[in-house]
Amino acid sequence: MTALVRLRLVGFLRTGRALAPLLAGLVALGTLYGGGRAQPAEAYGVSAVVLFPVLAWQTKILLDVEPDVQRRLAQVTVGVARERAAGLLAAGVAALLTVAVALVFPWLVGGVTGPVDPGDRSVPAGLALGLWAHLLVVPAAVALGALASRASVGGAGYGVAVLALGGVGAVVLGLNGSAVPWLAPPIMATARTAAGDAAALTLLGLTLWALAWSAAVVGGYLWRRRAQG
Amino acid sequence: MRLENVWLRYHRRGPWVLRGVDVRIGPGEVAVVLGRNGVGKSTLLQVAAGVLRPGQGRVTDRPGRVGWVPERFPADQPFTVARYLTGMARVAGLSRAAADDAVTAWTDRLGLARFRAVRLPELSKGTAQKVGLAQAMLRPPGLLVLDEPWEGLDAATRELVPELIDEVLAADGAVLVSDHRGETIRLPGARRWTVADGALTEETPSADETVAVVEVAVPSARVASTIARLRAEGHQILRVRPDTSTDAPQPQPSAPPAALAPPVVGEAR
Known part of the structure; x- marks a missing residue:
């Protein structure tokens, strides 16, 4: 399966379409960090929110860039389960590469600062929280992007609609006071937690919430793939 | 391998493309799938290859290694011929050295040697079809499924297709092949399956069939x-x-x- 992950990743990176989400992500992060300096945990929390739709879009492009017949050839060669898993894994690896860029970016443009007041978090603690926030976004974004992919929804228009609904819904349903926050991945809650008092139990709860949401959406993706044949 | 009461349609409310297909093919056997355009020949082949899942019924005893040559090779990919075939050989489970050897052997045999460094989108239709043939043969298949394999091929490679089929049969593999050009007359021992109205019927060869030139x-x-x-x-x-x-x-x-x-x-x- 590693060979198929590599083949799909290389196929994605060699097309010009891989640049679009990366550039969009950099523009969004540039705008974010251009507004002023923030401490790492707070900055990375918002960065993770911004990256969620970007990573979902990147996943959709990665899965869509492979011709349908090539996907079927891979399925014949390695079997249904491995073909599905290889696509999700390749998207996950691509997302981690983008996350790495997002983590380094604010240090290059001077968008982060160290502790200002005595009670502020240390830089390593802030970095760890920021890394956690970004890693939490990856499975949710990959799941949403996969659900929006051509192999799952069929037509291109439906895919864009799923992507837009998922991206906007994650922000709107995640606002403070939302009646159904569990319908969305906890990216907003993660940003709030990273900026505030990050208790261990809260971190654990948010992690489980993100994983459960991602698993449910991946389940939907696999069901759609099965229905699409 | 056996297709047991296989029904298939592409959409929930769409028409059935295959209706209760029940057929078996054993090791060392080749079957030619015949029928008009749009009757479901490719659909049947894709069910056999494992690309499509039957809506009802099931496919049993499918060999572990399946080689599928689609009707149109997907050439819109950012790889050279060599990089693509090596990648597919690795996906098929070959080691790096075995993959390199298999790619060299098959590109030489199919006349693709001078195209190894050419990107897939730049290939002609026939050359791309040869790449499709090569990827199916990189790992000796237990079931080879060929969807219109002669389409776009030059004369030399057209002659090679029956040779490849014979090799798969000699290794106790099974072969399914569709054809609308009449090329399958090159496969004299083949069983002949006709698809019409979603149903499959097998022609029984008549013993007194003589041939004149x-x-x-x-x-x-x-x-x-x-x-x-x-x-x-x-x-x-x-x-x-x-x-x-x-x-x-x-x-x-x-x-x-x-x-x-x-x-x-x-x-x-």
């Missing part, structure tokens, strides 16, 4: 179209040769006039 003379300008028409009607073109005054066929009184000025003579049966 007919020489036909046509103007040079109409050679290609005549060959295509004869093949479409299921005849096999044995050879095409320039006419000479010494061996030009004389029209028989009972036969219709073959041509006014026969500069080229072909044999068909």
